[in-house]
Amino acid sequence: MQDLVLYQEPNSFDLALSVDVMEHILEDVEVFRNIHASLKDGGMLLISTPSDQGGSDVHDDGETSFIEEHVRDGYNIREIQQKLSKAGFERIEARYAYGEPGQISWRLSMKYPILMLGKSRLFFLLLPFYYAVTFPFCLLLNWLDARTVHDSGTGLIVKAWK
Numbered sequence: 001m002q003d004l005v006l007y008q009e010p011n012s013f014d015l016a017l018s019v020d021v022m023e024h025i026l027e028d029v030e031v032f033r034n035i036h037a038s039l040k041d042g043g044m045l046l047i048s049t050p051s052d053q054g055g056s057d058v059h060d061d062g063e064t065s066f067i068e069e070h071v072r073d074g075y076n077i078r079e080i081q082q083k084l085s086k087a088g089f090e091r092i093e094a095r096y097a098y099g100e101p102g103q104i105s106w107r108l109s110m111k112y113p114i115l116m117l118g119k120s121r122l123f124f125l126l127l128p129f130y131y132a133v134t135f136p137f138c139l140l141l142n143w144l145d146a147r148t149v150h151d152s153g154t155g156l157i158v159k160a161w162k
Helices: 028-038 077-086 100-119 123-146
Strands: 013-019 039-050 091-097 155-161
Touching: 013 028, 028 039, 028 077, 039 077, 077 091, 077 155, 100 123
Parallel strands: 013 039
Antiparallel strands: 039 155, 091 155
């Protein structure tokens, strides 16, 4: 395991993948610089992260994320594009994910089980039955969400090339 703020392997990788990581890192531009340096020419960074439109399930100024270790509630498209440009990435594509179908799926498959486990560890015994009922529905919602272009959403999918 490495500290992404310090980690560099110059010109070593064709692809770097970041899934639900950057919202936990305060020094995000430095991490983007390190990833940029570690990518080979033409290499790509693929990011999935919460957006500032409720991605950490924060919808109002006074709310905080139920996931307490987030250093930011999410990115907006322009902000993450600017940070990636500052880190050296030249071609950047970003789009919203987790439109309405994805948001429903996320609540059913992630948020509610985590909250219930926080209330009682006994819920762990019920999880297999809970997922037996909800998983097919969530899978369908995720399939629909991935095939829809969203004007807004609680997540971002970002591709950036060196």
